[in-house]
Amino acid sequence: MYKVLLADDERIILEGISSVIDWGSLETELVATARNGIEAYDKIVEHHPHIVISDIKMPGMDGLELAGKVRADFPDTQFIVLSGFGEFEYARCAMQHGVKNYLLKPCNEADIIETVTDAVNELKQREQERQLFEEIRYEQTIDTARKPCKQYSSIINEVVNIIYEHFSDKHLSLKWVAGEMLYMNADYLGKLFKQETGERFSGYLTKVRIEEAMKQIGQMDDVRVADLAERTGFGDNPQYFSQVFKKYTGVTPTEYRKAI
Known part of the structure; x- marks a missing residue:
């Protein structure tokens, strides 16, 4: 069950x-309510809700301040703002604090259900992404453990070492490795590499590059x-890099950073 806090x-x-x-029908549980922003934040710290539904205008700490503070301290929390008809500018400002959903008062039951369902679906998606990342990390660990045991020929071992070093x-390519490093025919080396590793040179290189990118994202704060x-x-093509990263992992580099 996903915990919900309501503040108004x-x-x-x-x-x-x-x-x-x-x-309960929305897979949620209302764990607390609050009458102002300060009380709401105190209860957020106490209960760690997955979803916060908050009025945009409240005494003590308004909804915008609360959204900003929650985003900084509890970045995974889904925030839904309640706003009056004349407060749309407030709602738009809330988007800058990571708020993706808002409800226009007076809101009916159907609107609330739809918005809370969207928030729950977003939480589920994040959980699936985290699970995927954990599986990828586990596979990487297994691959790393097995790597010294792989019985490639001396030529293909040399190619693998070159890939990891360069x-x-x-400019790294099969043609460059074959011609400049090993003085071999590129077509023959490519067939031999595929035969022994089960992968094309280009695919193996891409895998190494993306796994290194994942490792660097995990090691650096920003x-x-x-x-x-x-x-x-x-090179200087971050857009292509992002496309390849998403194809390999299912998410963009930015989404991956947020999820780990």
Whole structure:
């Protein structure tokens, strides 16, 4: 069950929303309510809700301040703002604090259900992404453990070593390795590489580059996509790097950073 906190300084709205929604049917549980922003934040710290539904205008700390503070301290929390008809500018400002959903007051049961369902679906998607990343990390660990045991020929072992040593070079290619490093026919080397590894040279190189990018994202608090592209052999083409990264992992580099 996903925990929900509801904050509004108008008692009738607070009690109305609390009682009209069948929270359990939405896979949620209303764990707390609050009448102002300060009380809301204190209860957020106490209960760690997955979803916060908050009025945009409240005493003590308004909804915008609360959204900004929650985003900074609890970045995974889904935030839904309640706003009056004349407060759309407030709602738009809330988007800058990571708020993706808002409800226009007076809101009916169907609107609330739809918005909460969207928030729950977003939470589920994040959980699936985290699970995918954990599986990828596990596979990487297994691959790393097995790598010394792989019985490739001396030539293909040399090719693999070259890939790991030079993956950051955007000019690295099978033709370059064959002609400049091993003095072999590129077509023959490519067939031999595919035969022994089960992968084409280009696919193996891409895998190494993306896995290195994933490792660097995990090791650095803040790294620009353009820098990642440069460091992992994609040169000055961050857009192409992002496309390849998403094709390999299912998410963009930015989404991956947020999820780990």
